[in-house]
Amino acid sequence: MGHSSLDPAFDDLRPWNEGRVVGAKRALKPQQVWAIRFWLDQHRRLRDRALFDFAIDSKLRGCDVVKVWIGDIMAGGRIRDRAIVVQQKSKRPVQFEIVEPARQSLLSWFERRGGTLNDFVFPSRNDYMDHMSTRQYGRLVREWVTGIGLQAEEYGTHSLRRTKASIIYKATRNLRAVQILPGHAKIESTVRYPGVDVEDALELSERMDI
Template identity: 65%
Template sequence: MGNTKYDPRPANRVPWNAGTQVGPKRPLTQKQIWAIRFFLDREERLRDRALFDLAIDSKLRGCDLVALKIGDLVSGCEVRERASVVQRKTGRPVQFEIASDARGSLLAWLERRGGSVADYAFPSRIDCSRHLSTRQYARLVDEWVAAIGLKVSEYGTHSMRRTKASIIYKATGNLRAIQILLGHSKIENTVRYLGVDIEDALTLAEKTEI
């Protein structure tokens, strides 16, 4: 079979992800979470602090996180303790909690941001009628992890999604709860996403005495 003009190999094109680390990105530890918060507070980056806190709590994919509207997050003059969104990838609704730290940082950001319930919580700086792009969100995550001395190649937007889920799993071993929180349709997806292996299973078994 001959080559076509659509085949990148004859043109010696370099794949977009050449030289980058592929595969699951690492979740953050609690110490690293607080280090990033300290950095963002020191730099007075209200938007980024709110975005970071919400990313950790919501456990949403980047495309769903950046598309959140103010009305999804607030009720009256207060930030909701729980919210929900229909996932773009699956079309399934998922609920998430907004803890006190995230509510505080969100309230500070939204008071500065202004706008109505129909506006995006994190607008694009180029066009305020559109939301922050997933590419820009990824760049911000790179900045955050680099600021505390982590390797950018080992972390990404999925690190934000995995962080709290991983912490909950390590504390409880409850895969079904994690499946619900992440909005996975199959528990097998949750197992792969968390990177659960035989060592994790044995560790949990060893903690259980009969």
């Protein structure tokens, strides 16, 4: 049951988001990406290193990352240079690259994991024939970021989706490329994606001498 705004108890109610960080999760910076890789290698977390590298390269949403099949990214005993996945949310295919660090960590994981082309890349810990849950993926991301001293509240699975696109935009200022890579249908989503409206405005303002 709810409270009336005139009830005495209403003054004691706390907003659900009080003390929480809400809004878009931060993208990782290049040095943070390598710090997480070093932390995962140091703790011999082979699956997590493959998952992290794949998530960064694919720029997929968490719900798509966990449902990728081995056959989606592997052919002829090698990891594909490029792969295509149909996104669950938009039902549209998106193409992405898999660069050398990710190919190496995925191959190492497959050597340990085994499986066929019809198996999930990242199986569930409860049912090996099922895929990892997005909740488990989220918990892993929180472990990784806190492992290198970052605030867990500021990062999530979407941070990994945003990371490479954000780095590419800062290097090239090419919004169209950033729109294509994560499979955005509307440029409005892309403008918000790498923090263009905030960071670019501040940089322009800082260079303006009046």
